[in-house]
Amino acid sequence: MKAISGSQMISEALHKEGVEIVFGYPGGAALNIYDETYKQKYFKHILVRHEQAAVHAADGYARASGKVGVAFVTSGPGFTNAVTGLATAYSDSIPIVLISGQVASSLIGTDAFQEIDAVGISRPCVKHNYLVNSIKELPRILKEAFYIARSGRPGPVHVDIPKDITAAIGDFDYPQEIKMLTYKPTYKGNAKQIKKAAEAISAAKRPLLYLGGGVIASNASELVRKFAKKTGIPAIETLMGLGVLAHDDENLLAMAGMHGSYAANMALSETDLLIALGARFDDRITGKLSEFARYAKIIHVDIDPSSISKIVNAHFPIVGDLNFVLEELIEKVEVNPENIKDWKDILSRYDKLNPLAYSDSDEILKPQWVIEETAKIAGDDTIISTDVGQHQMWAAQFYPFSRPRQLITSGGLGTMGYGLPAAIGSKCADPKKTVINFTGDGSILMNIQELMTAAENGIAVINIILNNNFLGMVRQWQTFFYEKRYSSTDLSMQPDFVKIVEGFGGVGFVCHTKDEFRKALKEAIKLGKVAMLDVRVDRFEDVLPMVPAGAAIYNMILKSKE
Amino acid sequence: MRRVISVIVLNEHGVLSRISGLFAGRGYNIDTLTVAPIPETNLSRLSIVTVGDEKVLEQIVKQLHKLIPTYKVIETGEFVEKEMALVKIPLSENFGGLDAILKAYNGIVANTNENFIVVMVADDTIRVKNFLKAIKKYNPIDIVCGGSVLMDM
Secondary structure, rough: OOEEEHHHHHHHHHHHHHOEEEEEEOHHHHHHHHHHHHHHHOOOEEOOOOOHHHHHHHHHHHHHHHOOEEEEOOOOHHHHHHHHHHHHEEEEEOEEEEEEEOOOOHHHOOOOOOOOOOOHHHHOOOEEEEEEOHHHHHHHHHHHHHHHHHOOOOOOEEEEEHHHHHHHHEEOOOOOOOOOOHHHHHHOOOOHHHHHHHHHHHHOOEEEEEOOOOHHHHOOOOHHHHHHHHOOEHHHHHHHHHOOOOOOOOEEEEEEOOOHHHHHHHHHHOEEEEEEEEEOOOOOEEEEHHHHOOEEEEEEOOOOOOHOOOOOOOOOEOOOHHHHHHHHHHOOOOOOHHHHHHHHHHHHHHHHOOOOOOOOOOOEEEEHHHHHHHHHOOOOEEEEEEEEOOOHHHHHHOOOOOOOEEOOOOOOOOOOHHHHHHHHHHHHHHOOOOEEEEEEOOOHHHOOOOOHHHOOOOOOEEEEEEOEEEHHHHHHHHHHHHHOOOOOOEOOOOHHHHHHHHHHOOEEEEOOOOHHHHHHHHHHHHOOEEEEEEEEEEEOOOOOOOOOOEEEEOOOOOOOOO | OEEEEEEEEOOOOOHHHHHHHHHHHOOOOEEEEEEOOOOOOOOOEEEEEOOOOOOHHHHHHHHHHHOOOOEEEEEOOEEEEEEEEEEEOOOOOOOOHHHHHHHHHEEEEEEOOEEEEEEEEEEEHHHHHHHHHHHHOOOEEEEOOOEEEEEOO
16 A cells, blocks of 8 residues: 555556546646646546536547546536536536546635535536545545446536545545445346346337336347347337337437427327336426327336336336346347237337438538538448437437447536537547537537537547538527417528638538538548548537427327428 | 424424424424433423324424434323413502412512513413413413423323
8 A cells, every 4th residue: 555645546547447548638636647747647637618518528429439428627616517528428427527626625614715615516417526634545536436437327426625625635446446435336237127027028028128227228129129139029118218129220310309200109109018117207208207108008117216207107117237137138028920910010100100301402501401411421440420400309219320439429417518528438438430410500509619629639530511501409498389489599690600610720621512511521531530521511400309388299290380 | 283293303403493494494383392402311202282183293203303413202102291471460460369379380480670571381271271361350461381392201
């Protein structure tokens, strides 16, 4: 056991946890941490240009790699800027460890310069948090932070460390194992419940697989694919579950929910047995609760007991890790294809009746076409991040996702400004892959300064702005529900995005036509630099289908309001 | 519906705030809350009295379980529940009958000085309420109620 400083302990702990990259922004209370970061050789530090982006980048890294993302920020405003990142990760159960500097212990509670009650602020938007009171407890806390972030239902953990503790010297006794009296996630599902669920699945006439982000978080996608193949049960995915089954999987009916496909939403409305795997019944999926899956018994498998029966009552609640539960389910379940043939026929007819589609045009670029064309040009070896809005939903509907961790998007919190820093984090996780951020002319301006981070570090992310001179999704709601009163959504006044990206050291393109877009994207991929494609698309294109908030999920608006 | 919940948690920085935050975050009120360390352990016990419908309470109990420092949540079964109250009465009042009231409620005189007498009861919630009604005629100038303390049987 050797005596080292608190800052050295952080570096050593990160090394032991296998951390290769940290995103962050320094400041007074984090100076000791940054001095050690300068000296150590274990991990690379990427300087972002805003603390919010540090956490989004760590989040993108975590989603793309399946590892824990790490970020450093300083006290006060450094920390408060990071809160949106924590809340974003918390909503989507993403494992992150955020280490924030805090003013010296003797100054805590005195309204000192750059002091804020950081653990008080982060409490509702993290899985757990710590204010370190003594150098003696720092090694244990760091070990626990990583363990809590990645185990059970993953989530962000915040560790707030006063400046004097990062300077203090203590014994670095890093625990080999975690011994927590109170935190013991349940991994193995109840065998009796699994048996009952398997019997219900085998007997159902209209079963439906409902796949959420928990499948991806638990790395259980392969098992889900095996289960779907063995049973032939039709499946729908949530936004967070996209990629669990490949887009062309014969069992998949595409995304369900507010902007889900007609077939997926009708399947939800008519199923007699909903098999929810790692999905949490978000209101964007359920619509009007009393009408949701109204004929169905519900099997709900989730590692978080508090998720089960939170929104809808589960008839077969199973608390556990999908990997354990699915192994058993696959073994026990026997579905007679004849039993579900009629059901599959019905769903196939629904799919043909109202497929996901749009009217293409050679006169004006359609955003859906841009997304489909991107997939054709960029190939399958891509990671797609998105910001939040219409472009996000079009990407969800029209990009052919073929594997888990291919889509990096803020589902639960819906954070505009997420896309670019998350793309940076994703590219760091998998540098060989092409990383494309679909964004909007509203969203991109929320963290555009991160072009500098990308340019400085040679992180070649391509930003495709589906530019409709609107806060498009809000405009769409105003069209449908506020008699076209476009209050504060008209973004006609535009910056010169090409000059902006060039100013940051990247390359930019303006695209008005299909040919211009194809050429620009190919050029951007070839150049391998941070790039921005300002793609001028149809201003009034809507995301359809659409379920009005609070309406039953089967009450879909299928046509634009003209 | 009135509910009582006994929560055993690690006795550490901020834990009370985590628990009260769970209620506050749902716009939900805690009627009474008492907390004290459990002797010779690193744990504390919280006794919570709250009101709400079954579904929300079930969710709160699950969320309490989910908190990392939570060791145990006890919310069903038989509880012994006691509350206490301190009542300050001016010495100028006529104390006729006070002894009988104190006797009826196992109350005692906790302290006096040249101006006031402070009486105390510790009893079932409903009996404490009745005591406070009975004592009203002595025109108390201050009443302090403690929250419920719970022990599961």
